Amino acid sequence: MAISTPSSASSGSSMAALMENGDQLPHVLAVDDSVIDRKLIEKLLKNSSCKVTTAENGPRALEFLGLGDHDRHNSLEKGNVSKVNLIITDYCMPGMTGYDLLKKIKESSVMREVPVVIMSSENVPTRISKCLEEGAQMFMLKPLKQSDIKRLKCHLMNSGN
Amino acid sequence: MEVGQVRRQWVDYTKSLFLEGYLDGQFLQLQQLQDESNPDFVSEVVSLFFGDSEKLLNDLTLALDQPIVNFKTVDAHVHQLKGSSSSIGAQRVKNACVAFRNFCEEQNVEACLRCLQHVKQEYYLVKNKLETLFRLEQQIVAAGGAIPMMGLGF
Numbered sequence: 001m002a003i004s005t006p007s008s009a010s011s012g013s014s015m016a017a018l019m020e021n022g023d024q025l026p027h028v029l030a031v032d033d034s035v036i037d038r039k040l041i042e043k044l045l046k047n048s049s050c051k052v053t054t055a056e057n058g059p060r061a062l063e064f065l066g067l068g069d070h071d072r073h074n075s076l077e078k079g080n081v082s083k084v085n086l087i088i089t090d091y092c093m094p095g096m097t098g099y100d101l102l103k104k105i106k107e108s109s110v111m112r113e114v115p116v117v118i119m120s121s122e123n124v125p126t127r128i129s130k131c132l133e134e135g136a137q138m139f140m141l142k143p144l145k146q147s148d149i150k151r152l153k154c155h156l157m158n159s160g161n
Numbered sequence: 162m163e164v165g166q167v168r169r170q171w172v173d174y175t176k177s178l179f180l181e182g183y184l185d186g187q188f189l190q191l192q193q194l195q196d197e198s199n200p201d202f203v204s205e206v207v208s209l210f211f212g213d214s215e216k217l218l219n220d221l222t223l224a225l226d227q228p229i230v231n232f233k234t235v236d237a238h239v240h241q242l243k244g245s246s247s248s249i250g251a252q253r254v255k256n257a258c259v260a261f262r263n264f265c266e267e268q269n270v271e272a273c274l275r276c277l278q279h280v281k282q283e284y285y286l287v288k289n290k291l292e293t294l295f296r297l298e299q300q301i302v303a304a305g306g307a308i309p310m311m312g313l314g315f
Contacts (some may be wrong), residue, residue, distance in 0.1 A: 025249070026311050034228075034244060034245055034248070035209055035247070036206060036209050036210055036213060036248050037244070037248055038247045039206055039209060040191075040194075040206065040248055043199065043202060044196045047194060047196075102162065121240075121243070121244045121247060141176075141245065142244065142248065143187050143190075143248045143250075145187075146190065146193065
């Protein structure tokens with residue numbers, strides 16, 4: 001099951017990047033504290049022709065994106081937009097939640113264009129609207145299935161265009 | 162035993178696991194993800210589940226053994242176990258976790274201890290079943306056969 005926002009103009013350029021990838025596979029960063037769920041989402045995405053990087057928590061994800069603590073000392077925000085076309089993150093994680101991670105990504109002038117999808121095993125309407133309001137592209141209910149990934153790709157291809 | 166017979170045993174055993182509620186559709190998702198590039202995907206995920214679950218069950222035993230039980234901690238562990246059992250399709254373990262979380266909310270130690278027993282029971286049952294299933298798969302592969310693909314149509 002997937003819940004999504006209507007297309008958002010601010011994510012347009014990254015959608016275009018996703019579309020114009022051509023020979024290049026879309027690169028997805030998947031964040032989840034569960035080793036089982038990381039393995040599952042990685043396979044689901046690879047089966048949908050995506051290149052996948054996984055991170056076990058928010059801080060590691062931010063480091064990978066070039067938004068880590070030590071990167072902040074650079075006056076120029078590095079962040080590597082070309083690195084990643086989509087970020088999919090679990091909501092319930094110890095320390096930095098998926099929502100906290102979403103906020104940090106949207107605060108970054110470099111990374112805010114990258115669509116962020118939130119996953120959760122719990123269907124909590126206030127949680128869902130909170131994430132969508134903060135700029136999440138979609139909210140998906142776990143456990144994820146192949147059909148959810150297909151719907152995700154379809155939605156990303158069709159919106160922000 | 163010839164390979165056709167073992168394959169039929171595997172099909173019958175798998176069907177029984179679904180009919181008895183040990184596994185649900187999510188397990189089929191895992192099987193469908195397994196392919197030539199990843200022929201051991203299901204057993205790898207299930208092994209991770211076994212390791213993760215046993216640690217969580219130990220942590221839960223410890224947490225409920227404290228003179229003053231921290232229900233937030235207990236709930237966090239059960240939430241994790243509920244998530245992972247749901248992700249692999251271990252339906253009865255997942256359902257036992259749902260009941261467990263309700264008693265955490267009520268902060269009822271006695272009920273939680275009973276729930277923990279129930280979760281442990283269901284976990285060891287499904288572990289046993291899955292190990293039996295993997296043994297059948299090994300027999301099929303050793304005999305040069307291919308593991309059947311299960312659809313939901315049964």
